[in-house]
Amino acid sequence: MSVSSSVKVRRIILSLAGHYGEIAWWPGDTDEVMIGAILTQQTRWENVERALLQLQWKGLTSMHSLHSAKKQDIEDAIRCTGFFRIKAQRLHSLATHVMESYGSVDEMRQFPTGTLRDGLLRVKGIGEETADCILCFGFQRTSFVIDAYTERIVRCAGVQEKRTELKPLFEQILPVDQKFYRQTHAHMVEYAKEYCGKKRCSECILVNLNG
DNA sequence: GACCAGGTCCTTG
DNA sequence: CAAGGACATGGT
Numbered sequence: 604m605s606v607s608s609s610v611k612v613r614r615i616i617l618s619l620a621g622h623y624g625e626i627a628w629w630p631g632d633t634d635e636v637m638i639g640a641i642l643t644q645q646t647r648w649e650n651v652e653r654a655l656l657q658l659q660w661k662g663l664t665s666m667h668s669l670h671s672a673k674k675q676d677i678e679d680a681i682r683c684t685g686f687f688r689i690k691a692q693r694l695h696s697l698a699t700h701v702m703e704s705y706g707s708v709d710e711m712r713q714f715p716t717g718t719l720r721d722g723l724l725r726v727k728g729i730g731e732e733t734a735d736c737i738l739c740f741g742f743q744r745t746s747f748v749i750d751a752y753t754e755r756i757v758r759c760a761g762v763q764e765k766r767t768e769l770k771p772l773f774e775q776i777l778p779v780d781q782k783f784y785r786q787t788h789a790h791m792v793e794y795a796k797e798y799c800g801k802k803r804c805s806e807c808i809l810v811n812l813n814g
Numbered sequence: 815g816a817c818c819a820g821g822t823c824c825t826t827g
Numbered sequence: 828c829a830a831g832g833a834c835a836t837g838g839t
Contacts (some may be wrong), residue, residue, distance in 0.1 A: 644821040650837065651820095685819085685836040693822090730822050750820050792820060801818070 608762045613776050615760055619790035628789035629740045633708050634665045636741030637701075640733045641693050642684045654681040666708050669698035693728030700726045716744040731770070739788065743781050747773045748788045752795030759799065 642651040657680035658664050663672050677691040705711045723734040738746040749769045777783045
């Protein structure tokens with residue numbers, strides 16, 4: 604008989620926190636996090652940073668400016684992130700949602716997390732992970748991000764729950780403190796990039812988590 | 815050249 | 828609901 608998924612996840616969280624400690628991760632203002640969250644879909648972060656620089660040169664790093672930008676200008680700036688046509692469309696759709704539903708990014712801050720999340724998920728091209736990244740890292744909310752890396756790590760430890768059940772599983776365990784949400788997601792990504800390849804997981808410091 | 819990257823949407827069986 | 832393909836550039 605193995606331990607429950609809840610205990611496994613708790614061990615992973617604690618183990619990684621002990622391994623990495625506090626790390627700086629995904630700084631930037633709210634608009635920039637929103638943009639980065641879309642650009643990083645299925646894309647390395649280094650390429651996203653280059654695109655963010657190009658957007659800065661064009662003055663397109665706010666929802667306000669993206670709302671009125673020409674599609675061609677957005678595409679040219681973000682080409683290096685791949686999927687550039689669909690991502691340009693997604694950025695514009697997000698900007699339109701922000702400006703037309705709230706008027707500005709600052710107006711969004713007074714709304715509850717659930718309301719903001721429902722709105723974001725209605726934007727075509729924003730799924731659960733992107734919405735939670737925006738909420739957790741852009742709006743400082745306690746909404747945990749489940750990504751491919753997190754799923755890979757918990758599978759490795761024998762957690763069987765479906766992906767949609769992982770978010771509530773983590774949120775039951777984490778203290779309701781924004782800092783833990785940010786840090787834990789950061790740890791998952793750093794750890795997986797270092798040790799969990801897509802096909803195999805070597806030198807895994809979590810190998811004894813089932814015991 | 816093959817394979818992968820911090821997803822999401824759409825279509826099929 | 829699960830599985831497969833499309834979207835596209837850049838690095839190993």
